[in-house]
Amino acid sequence: MQDDILDHPPTHAPPVHALLAHALLADGTTVCIRPARPDDLPGVRRLYEEMSPENLRLRFFAVSPSSAAAAAVRACGPHRPGYRALVAERHGRLLGLAEYDTGGSGTEAEISVAVADGLHHRGVGTLLLEHLVSAARAEGVTAFTADALNENRAVLKVFADLGLRTTRHFDGPEVQCTIALDASDTYLSAVEDRGRAADLASLVPLLEPHTVAVVGAGRRPGSVGRAILHHIKTGGFTRRLFAVNPAADSLLAVPSYPSVSALPVPPDLAVIAVPAEAVPAVAEECGRSGTRALLVVTAGLDADQSRQLLAACRNHDMRMVGPNCLGISTTEPGVDLDATFAAGHPRAGTAGLAVQSGGVGIALLDGLSRLGIGVSSFVSLGDKYDVSGNDLLQWWESDGRTDLALLHLESFGNPRAFSRTARRVTRRMPVLTVDAGRTDAGRRAAASHTAAAATPTMTRQALFTQAGITAAHSIGELLETAALLHTQPLPDGPRVVIVTNAGGAGVLAADACAEAGLTVPEPTPALAADLGTVLPPGAAPGNPADAGATVTEQQLGVCLDRVTHSDETDAVLVTLVPTAVAAATGDDLVRAVTGAVGRGSKPVVLVRLEQALPVELLPAPDGTSVPSYAEPRAAARALAHAARRAAWLARPAGTVPTLPDVETERARRLVDAYLDTHPDGGWLEPRECADLLACYGIPQSPWAWADTEDAAVLAAQRLRGPDGRVVLKGHWPGLLHKSARRAVLLDLQNDAQVRAAYRDLETRFAGLLTGVVVQPLADRGTELLAGVVQDDVFGPLVVFGAGGTATEVLADHAARLAPLTDHDVHDLITSPRCAPLLLGGAGRPPVDLAALEQVVLRLSRMASDLPQLAEADFNPLLAAPGGVSVLDARVHLLPRRPRDPYLRRLR
Structure with a gap:
C-alpha cells in the first residue's frame, strides 16, 4: 500500500537544520533519522493506522487500536529521562519508529520498533536501531530488552542480525531478547557491511548512469558546460544524453531542452554547470524531477547557496560530487562516461583515482594514461559536500576492475570511518595518497582551497600508517610508486x-x-x-x-x-x-x-x-x-x-586488548562531577587527576598533598624512600610547566630542607600557591612522555616519545590514533629516536616494556572512553627495569558530548 512512499516526492520537505542525521537505506535511498516531536503525533498515528491487522498484532500482541494510540502519544510526548524515540522520515512521511525506555533503571532499556507496511526488508528498522544503540550508549545504557511473539520472525531476525550479542528466553508464545550494547568489532563490521551495501547502491546512478543531462551547456565554445557535453559525446558514452539550455533545441548534435523538468525522462545524473546563484534552484528542480545524482562543477557558492544545495540533495535522495570540481569519469565497458573538462580522455585501466584538486587530477590522469596503467574511474571531489574518499574506496573494492587506488585528500570528514574502510581495502589492493599539507603554509592553502579544516601533520600521518596507506610526498613520487606496485x-x-x-x-x-x-x-x-x-x-x-x-x-x-x-x-x-x-x-x-x-x-x-x-x-x-x-x-x-x-x-590485523581493572563508569562519574562544578572545563587538581588515573589502573609514583609547612614535613616522613630524599612540587590552578617556573625542588634530604623548600615556594609564589605535591625522589630510569590530544575531527591522538624538561626541544615523538591495537602500541613505542634506550645496552638492562605498553594502552582506553578528555600529559613517565610509573600528570577536561564515528549517516 505504501511502496510509493519511496518513489514520489511531495512538494515540501522538512528543513535540514532540524534533522539529526541523514542516512542510506539498503536500496540507496536517503532517509532522515531524528527524534520524535510533538508535531509527529498525526504521522505516528497514521503509521499504526495503515498497518495490517496482522502486523498490529505482532507489534502489540493483539489487534488493539487503543494500544497503538497510546504508543503514538508516548512517542510524541514531552521529553522524559530514560526515554527516547527516533523516527525515520522521507519527504515528510514517517517510515518507521524505534524507542527505548529505561524505566528508571539507567543501564537497561526496553525497546520496540515499528516499520510502515510495504517498507519491510529495506533496512528501515535496522537503521533506526543502529541510531538507537548509539544514543543509548551515550546515555550509559548497556543492554536492550525486547519482548516479541515467537512467530514474529522478521523482528527476531532484525535483532539477531544487528551484530550485537543477543540472548533469547522463551516463555510460551513469547520470547524475550536481551541485546548487549558492547562496541565489539563484530558489531562494527556488521554496521560497516550494511553501510557499504547501501553506499554502493546509492552510487550507481552517479558512476553507472543510464541517462545524463548537462545543465548549463552553452553555445559559446570554451564554456565549462559545453566542454563537458563535448567530452561526454566524444568519450564513447552510448547511453541517453541531453543538454539543458532554454535557448537551444540542439547542442553538439545532442537534444536540448529548456529545463530539467522538460526532459523526456528524469536523468540518473545531472551535471550542473550554471552560475553559483542558480545552482540551488537547479538542484531543487533536479530533485523534484527524480534525478538520483548530481555533479556540481560550479565554484564560488556562498554559505546559504551551499546549505540549499545540500538540502536539495538530502531531501530528494540525490548523491552529489562537488561543488567546485573537475568532474567524473568511468571507463566501465558499456558506460564510458567522461564528464570532465580535462584536456583529453583518460585511458581505460585499473586504477581508481579520487582528488580534491582539479589540477592534481589532471596531472594524475595524464600520468596514469602515459604509463599505460589507466583508470577504472576518476572522481574530482572538489569541496566534498557529500561523496568522499571513503565512498570511493568502497566502490573500487567492489567494482571488479580496480586493483590500485590513488587518493589526493586535503581534508577528512569522518577519518575514523575512513581509517576502518582503508584498513580493509588496503589488504586487497594498494591505496596510495599524496601527503598534502605537511607544512603550515600547505595547511593554510588546503583550508583555503577546499573550504575545509586543514589536518594536522602528525594526526594525518598516524591515520595513513595505521591504515596501511602508502603516503608519497609529491605527485611524481606517487606515480613512481604506482608504477612499481602495479x-x-x-x-x-x-x-x-x-x-x-x-x-x-x-x-x-x-x-x-x-x-x-x-x-x-x-x-x-x-x-x-x-x-x-x-x-x-x-x-x-x-x-x-x-x-x-x-x-x-x-x-x-x-x-x-x-x-x-x-x-x-x-x-x-x-x-x-x-x-x-x-x-x-x-x-x-x-x-x-x-x-x-x-x-x-x-x-x-x-x-x-x-x-x-x-x-x-x-x-x-x-x-x-x-x-x-x-x-x-x-x-x-x-x-x-x-x-x-x-x-x-x-602482519595480522591488530586487536584492541581487553584491559582488566578498568572502571569506566566511575571515571565518567568523576568527569561529570567535575564539569558540573566547572561548566567551562579546566585542568584537574592533583587529587582529581590521581583518582581518574586510578580508574584505569595507571601506576603513579606515591605522593601526598600538603597545604602547610608542617603537613609537608609529615608527608615527607611517610614517603621517604631508602635514601630518604623527597621532591616538592608547587601547585596552583592553571600551572602547567612546573619546571619552567622553577616550582619543582629536588633532593630534599631531611625535615629542615623540606621546611626551607616549602617556605621558598610560599615566598616566590605568594598569592598563587595553593599547596604542594610531595613525592619520594624517583629511582633512576628513562624519562618519557605519554599523552593524548582530542582532535575535533580525528578523535583522540596518543603521543609518545622522549620526556623530561627537554621534551619540546627534542621533539622526539610519534603518534597513533586511539583506540590502539596491540600492533599500534608496539609501533608507537618503537618509532621515536629514543626507542633504543628502552632496549638496554652498554651494561644497562632493558626497561619493563610490557608495563610500558600497558600504560599507553590504558591511556588510549581512557581517551576513547571520555570524549571530554581534551588533553592529558604524563611527563615524566619513568620507565625502569622494575616497572613504569607516572611522576607527573596533567588532565584537561572540556564539556563535550560523545560522537559515534561509526554511526551510519551522510555528511
Whole structure:
C-alpha cells in the first residue's frame, strides 16, 4: 500500500537544520533519522493506522487500536529521562519508529520498533536501531530488552542480525531478547557491511548512469558546460544524453531542452554547470524531477547557496560530487562516461583515482594514461559536500576492475570511518595518497582551497600508517610508486641487490637505497663467487655488483637470473648507462633487464640515467612491465614503499586488548562531577587527576598533598624512600610547566630542607600557591612522555616519545590514533629516536616494556572512553627495569558530548 512512499516526492520537505542525521537505506535511498516531536503525533498515528491487522498484532500482541494510540502519544510526548524515540522520515512521511525506555533503571532499556507496511526488508528498522544503540550508549545504557511473539520472525531476525550479542528466553508464545550494547568489532563490521551495501547502491546512478543531462551547456565554445557535453559525446558514452539550455533545441548534435523538468525522462545524473546563484534552484528542480545524482562543477557558492544545495540533495535522495570540481569519469565497458573538462580522455585501466584538486587530477590522469596503467574511474571531489574518499574506496573494492587506488585528500570528514574502510581495502589492493599539507603554509592553502579544516601533520600521518596507506610526498613520487606496485611483486624484505654497468651509478643507487630505509647487504662469498663466474673479467661482484662497461646482454641476463633466485635478495635494482661498447656489439642491456622480469618472485626495477621521463613502464617478454626510472632516488623510494606495504600485509590485523581493572563508569562519574562544578572545563587538581588515573589502573609514583609547612614535613616522613630524599612540587590552578617556573625542588634530604623548600615556594609564589605535591625522589630510569590530544575531527591522538624538561626541544615523538591495537602500541613505542634506550645496552638492562605498553594502552582506553578528555600529559613517565610509573600528570577536561564515528549517516 505504501511502496510509493519511496518513489514520489511531495512538494515540501522538512528543513535540514532540524534533522539529526541523514542516512542510506539498503536500496540507496536517503532517509532522515531524528527524534520524535510533538508535531509527529498525526504521522505516528497514521503509521499504526495503515498497518495490517496482522502486523498490529505482532507489534502489540493483539489487534488493539487503543494500544497503538497510546504508543503514538508516548512517542510524541514531552521529553522524559530514560526515554527516547527516533523516527525515520522521507519527504515528510514517517517510515518507521524505534524507542527505548529505561524505566528508571539507567543501564537497561526496553525497546520496540515499528516499520510502515510495504517498507519491510529495506533496512528501515535496522537503521533506526543502529541510531538507537548509539544514543543509548551515550546515555550509559548497556543492554536492550525486547519482548516479541515467537512467530514474529522478521523482528527476531532484525535483532539477531544487528551484530550485537543477543540472548533469547522463551516463555510460551513469547520470547524475550536481551541485546548487549558492547562496541565489539563484530558489531562494527556488521554496521560497516550494511553501510557499504547501501553506499554502493546509492552510487550507481552517479558512476553507472543510464541517462545524463548537462545543465548549463552553452553555445559559446570554451564554456565549462559545453566542454563537458563535448567530452561526454566524444568519450564513447552510448547511453541517453541531453543538454539543458532554454535557448537551444540542439547542442553538439545532442537534444536540448529548456529545463530539467522538460526532459523526456528524469536523468540518473545531472551535471550542473550554471552560475553559483542558480545552482540551488537547479538542484531543487533536479530533485523534484527524480534525478538520483548530481555533479556540481560550479565554484564560488556562498554559505546559504551551499546549505540549499545540500538540502536539495538530502531531501530528494540525490548523491552529489562537488561543488567546485573537475568532474567524473568511468571507463566501465558499456558506460564510458567522461564528464570532465580535462584536456583529453583518460585511458581505460585499473586504477581508481579520487582528488580534491582539479589540477592534481589532471596531472594524475595524464600520468596514469602515459604509463599505460589507466583508470577504472576518476572522481574530482572538489569541496566534498557529500561523496568522499571513503565512498570511493568502497566502490573500487567492489567494482571488479580496480586493483590500485590513488587518493589526493586535503581534508577528512569522518577519518575514523575512513581509517576502518582503508584498513580493509588496503589488504586487497594498494591505496596510495599524496601527503598534502605537511607544512603550515600547505595547511593554510588546503583550508583555503577546499573550504575545509586543514589536518594536522602528525594526526594525518598516524591515520595513513595505521591504515596501511602508502603516503608519497609529491605527485611524481606517487606515480613512481604506482608504477612499481602495479607491475611488480612485493619484496619479502628490505634487502636490495644493485647491479650496474658503471661504478659511479652504483654508488648513487646504494646511497639512495640507504637513505630510503632499505639495506644493501654485502653478498656472501658463495653468491659473490657465483656472480664472478658469469660476469666479464674485471667486474666487481659485490653489492653494488659492478658488471663493467664490457658486460654483454647475455652476461647481464645470467647475472640477474642468479640474483633474482638468491635467498639473499628481496629486490633487484639495475642501473644502466649507455656505452659505446654495447652499441658496437648490438647488445641491448635493457632487454636483459626486461627479460629477467617474471623469472623469480622478486621485484626488479631499472634506472636509466639518460631517460627523459621520470618513470616509464617498459614491456617485458612475459606480457608484464618493468618500471624504469630516470634517477636512483625515485627507484629507491618506490622500493621502500613496496617493502613497507609488504611488511604491513605480512602482519595480522591488530586487536584492541581487553584491559582488566578498568572502571569506566566511575571515571565518567568523576568527569561529570567535575564539569558540573566547572561548566567551562579546566585542568584537574592533583587529587582529581590521581583518582581518574586510578580508574584505569595507571601506576603513579606515591605522593601526598600538603597545604602547610608542617603537613609537608609529615608527608615527607611517610614517603621517604631508602635514601630518604623527597621532591616538592608547587601547585596552583592553571600551572602547567612546573619546571619552567622553577616550582619543582629536588633532593630534599631531611625535615629542615623540606621546611626551607616549602617556605621558598610560599615566598616566590605568594598569592598563587595553593599547596604542594610531595613525592619520594624517583629511582633512576628513562624519562618519557605519554599523552593524548582530542582532535575535533580525528578523535583522540596518543603521543609518545622522549620526556623530561627537554621534551619540546627534542621533539622526539610519534603518534597513533586511539583506540590502539596491540600492533599500534608496539609501533608507537618503537618509532621515536629514543626507542633504543628502552632496549638496554652498554651494561644497562632493558626497561619493563610490557608495563610500558600497558600504560599507553590504558591511556588510549581512557581517551576513547571520555570524549571530554581534551588533553592529558604524563611527563615524566619513568620507565625502569622494575616497572613504569607516572611522576607527573596533567588532565584537561572540556564539556563535550560523545560522537559515534561509526554511526551510519551522510555528511
